[in-house]
Amino acid sequence: MNTIYLAGGCFWGMQKFIDGIDGVTKTEVGYANGPDIAPTYKEVCRSSGHAETVKIEYDETRVTLGKILEYFFMVIDPLSVNKQGEDEGVQYRTGIYYTDETQFREIRSVYDAEEKKAGAKLAVELGPIVNFFPAEEYHQKYLDKNPGGYCHIPKSMFNISRKA
Numbered sequence: 001m002n003t004i005y006l007a008g009g010c011f012w013g014m015q016k017f018i019d020g021i022d023g024v025t026k027t028e029v030g031y032a033n034g035p036d037i038a039p040t041y042k043e044v045c046r047s048s049g050h051a052e053t054v055k056i057e058y059d060e061t062r063v064t065l066g067k068i069l070e071y072f073f074m075v076i077d078p079l080s081v082n083k084q085g086e087d088e089g090v091q092y093r094t095g096i097y098y099t100d101e102t103q104f105r106e107i108r109s110v111y112d113a114e115e116k117k118a119g120a121k122l123a124v125e126l127g128p129i130v131n132f133f134p135a136e137e138y139h140q141k142y143l144d145k146n147p148g149g150y151c152h153i154p155k156s157m158f159n160i161s162r163k164a
Contacts, residue, residue, distance in 0.1 A: 012139070
């Protein structure tokens with residue numbers, strides 16, 4: 001199993017989307033790459049410096065990191081700074097946070113291809129995971145518990161990841 005952390009705006013929809021990818025074995029939402037203090041959701045919403053992030057464990061014999069990143073880029077605006085959909089603030093920034101330097105080459109390949117496609121420098125942070133604090137239980141699998149909940153990712157996109 002490998003682990004990657006993706007920040008793609010509100011973590012509710014990102015978790016639901018990523019959960020649909022065959023080969024993803026476990027996800028957990030939380031707060032990453034902010035000060036080294038576990039924040040509450042309210043503190044994150046008041047600009048604690050953490051990004052809403054999904055911790056993703058995946059079986060590399062079933063899905064590549066590159067494929068996960070291709071799907072990730074399908075549901076974010078990679079040029080937007082601290083904003084995805086209607087959500088604005090530093091906690092909604094986008095980022096790819098790796099756990100192992102050996103992941104960097106594959107990440108960089110996908111990142112560079114997306115940057116070329118966009119024709120501009122991406123606003124997606126790229127770097128190692130510094131810290132990760134699990135979010136409160138009510139945020140875990142939020143859209144499964146609350147199917148009518150707000151999400152910046154169109155519901156039709158959830159079917160795309162299920163076909164991965």
